[in-house]
Amino acid sequence: MKIVEVQNNKHENQFLQVARELYKMDPNWICPLDNDIRSVFNPLENSYFNHGQATRFILENNNNVIGRIAAFIDKKTADNSELPAGGCGFFECVNDQAAADLLFNSAKEWLLQRGMQAMDGPINFGETNKYWGLLVDGFSQPAYQIAYNHPYYQKLFEDFGFKIYYKQEGFHFYLDREIPPRFWKIASWVAKKPDYSFEYLQFSKVEKYVKDFTKVFNQAWADFKEDFEPLEEAYVRNFIMKAKVIAEEKFIWFAYNKGEPIAVYLMIPDVNQIFKGFKGKLNLLNKLKVLYGIKTKKITRARGILMGVIPSFQGLGIESAFIYHLNEVFKKMPHYKEIEFSWVGDFNPAMRKLWLSVGAEPTKQYITYRYLFNREAEFNRYPIPVEK
Secondary structure (H helix, E strand, C coil), X not given: CEEEECCCHHHHHHHHHHHHHHCCCCCCCXXXXXXHHHHHCCCCCCHXXXXXXXXXXXXXXXXXXXXXXXXXXXXXXXXXXXXXXXXXXXXXXXXXXXXXXXXXXXXXXXXXXXCCCEEEECCCCCCCCCCCCEEEECCCCXXXXXXXXXXXXXXXXXXXXXXXXXXXXXXXXXCCCCCXXXXXXXXXXXXXXCCXXXXXXXXXXXXXXXXXXXXXXXXXXXXXXCCCCCCCHHHHHHHHHHHCCCCCHHHEEXXXXXXXXXXXXXXXXXXXXXXXXXXXXXCHHHHHHHHHHHHCCCCCEEEEEEEEECXXXXXXXXXXXXHHHHHXXXXXXXXXXXXXXXXXXXXCHHHHXXXXXXXXXXXXXXXXXXXXXXXCCCCCCCCCCCCC
């Protein structure tokens, strides 16, 4: 077996192709778009290269590619942590521990050479709302940009020496379910409070919402995530404009107190329901299929990406007011049958409690692992707050 660092178009195509080979008999797998994966490793498209670096490896055996892995460093988070940690992700491998170990060790050595002391994975070289975590339970069709992998990957990670850093859950809510009356009473009361106002995104005013989204996100997550990295308006603008083709304006909501942004909820149609069969290719014909699928209401599932409330307004029911407004939206869009909220970490018990309160079910389980390079060092899990 031979490790090769990705350095040219041939290697990059092999990096993409190995996943298609490994999952060709799996009816649940949906091939991520090639352009989406390429963009993660393109400095012109991924702003994380402004403060980080990344590489990719493929594993060859008898002229066949049998595995892949990426390694990366976000210097902003690494330099501000007691334990500088890099990341590995986009891992795919045949069911062979020796092959997996070669891939993990390649990522480890690359990170060691750049001063890292630990490796988290599988994660993304970018935001946590995509390609993050290892699926360990709930192997059904994945939502767009959500992790999916073979069940045996868990053993490959753990036998190498990775330990659980935190756990995550993916929640499903079926829109034909009754939400408890007590929840609606609270939600409607909050939604109608005079100082509060709620509005959905309008692309005609996109600059206003870019600023509001960035402001809320950076306040809401700053004290919540120990390795938090503030978003820049350019990143948010790029994300919103790229999503414009598939986005429903009424799926993206903002809450205001006396005109000042205090919360945001972001959801998109789950285009993976259309991408199945594309084999990762978004050519002109497939783009037309996407537009046709949206127009003819072929998408029946939405994917909730994030909900954030600035600290001074947390615990006041803003989240329930978002659900109140979304309920009105879905009444006019009956072709939608379910929402996947992905994902909620075990370090966020308040959000888990919210989804359970509306009747959502935890249907998928993920793990984000950490591997300490000093095997004698004490391992500490990501801190889980104590509920009051």
